[in-house]
Amino acid sequence: MAATRQTLARLHGARKRYGGTVALDGLDLELHAGQVTSLLGANGAGKSTAVGLLLGLLAADAGEVSLFGQPPRALAVRRHCGAMLQSAGIPERLKVRELLDLVRSGYPQPRSVADCVALAGLDGLLDRRYGRLSGGQQRRVQFALAICGRPKLLFLDEPTTGLDIDARQGLWAAVRELVAEGSAVLLTTHYLEEAEALSDRVAVIDRGRLVAEGSVGEIRARVSQRRIRCVSTLAADAVAQWPGVREALREGEALQIVAEPAEPVVRRLLDADAALHDLEIQRAGLADAYLALTRPALEEAA
Numbered sequence: 001m002a003a004t005r006q007t008l009a010r011l012h013g014a015r016k017r018y019g020g021t022v023a024l025d026g027l028d029l030e031l032h033a034g035q036v037t038s039l040l041g042a043n044g045a046g047k048s049t050a051v052g053l054l055l056g057l058l059a060a061d062a063g064e065v066s067l068f069g070q071p072p073r074a075l076a077v078r079r080h081c082g083a084m085l086q087s088a089g090i091p092e093r094l095k096v097r098e099l100l101d102l103v104r105s106g107y108p109q110p111r112s113v114a115d116c117v118a119l120a121g122l123d124g125l126l127d128r129r130y131g132r133l134s135g136g137q138q139r140r141v142q143f144a145l146a147i148c149g150r151p152k153l154l155f156l157d158e159p160t161t162g163l164d165i166d167a168r169q170g171l172w173a174a175v176r177e178l179v180a181e182g183s184a185v186l187l188t189t190h191y192l193e194e195a196e197a198l199s200d201r202v203a204v205i206d207r208g209r210l211v212a213e214g215s216v217g218e219i220r221a222r223v224s225q226r227r228i229r230c231v232s233t234l235a236a237d238a239v240a241q242w243p244g245v246r247e248a249l250r251e252g253e254a255l256q257i258v259a260e261p262a263e264p265v266v267r268r269l270l271d272a273d274a275a276l277h278d279l280e281i282q283r284a285g286l287a288d289a290y291l292a293l294t295r296p297a298l299e300e301a302a
């Protein structure tokens with residue numbers, strides 16, 4: 001049996017409005033020690049607002065926000081948090097080395113500057129002013145500042161946007177290392193392959209509410225949708241009309257079908273085309289599952 005994980009941060013029934021816009025509508029979310037939790041949702045679903053509440057940058061209208069059992073603004077809490085947000089607010093005139101020293105000094109057991117340089121790919125940048133760096137270089141510095149204190153709670157809001165492959169891999173390595181040391185990480189990302197590669201748990205939110213939560217495997221299993229691929233001369237337009245078929249497209253000789261449930265569709269395909277061959281059926285990936293879980297809302301909004 002899996003050991004119970006310690007909860008390091010918690011949103012319970014969190015509500016937040018901006019004027020007439022409901023950003024969070026009673027959100028429950030827990031971050032556990034030694035786990036990466038990915039928060040997935042469409043643009044405007046409320047991900048950054050949830051991160052803002054947990055970091056104490058925003059105040060909830062209702063509900064509970066606690067980190068290490070305390071309110072997010074408590075000093076003892078701040079010394080154990082790191083964050084890489086979409087808007088950084090970093091003083092542009094400071095040099096990278098000065099920024100690192102400043103932020104490291106706020107933590108009880110900071111990483112060495114050399115470690116930060118290696119993990120974030122800051123070679124040759126330490127004596128440059130932050131404001132003079134390229135967008136991608138600034139993101140690397142933001143990442144270094146987020147992890148330089150070996151935080152027990154790390155918030156990464158779309159961290160790899162604008163990062164090149166080396167920097168992205170460095171970030172993934174640092175995240176894995178922190179998690180192995182027992183930290184909790186909250187990752188928001190639009191790259192589902194990133195969520196799939198890094199997450200222990202996934203929380204899918206839609207219009208400020210939790211619509212699904214579990215391991216990547218559990219989220220996938222919530223979706224009985226399958227991808228079917230076969231070589232057949234059946235017309236994609238006709239197959240698209242069959243019950244259970246969500247989508248049917250032709251790609252050269254092959255038919256690509258998304259079906260839910262798949263079995264009746266596979267039976268009908270085999271009955272309709274005796275020459276059908278190269279049949280493949282795939283489980284939903286995280287991307288398919290995510291779309292299926294959020295599709296009702298997207299259809300409603302259309």
Ligand SMILES: Nc1ncnc2c1ncn2[C@@H]1O[C@H](COP(=O)(O)OP(=O)(O)OP(=O)(O)O)[C@@H](O)[C@H]1O
Pocket residue numbers: 018019021022023041042043044045046047048049050
């Ligand atoms: N400062 C603000 N003033 C008014 N409305 C806001 C403000 N910040 C966010 N919102 C609204 O609150 C809702 C949730 O926004 P939020 O930024 O939390 O979404 P998100 O899931 O992080 O989106 P994205 O993927 O685009 O970053 C959206 O409808 C957004 O327009």
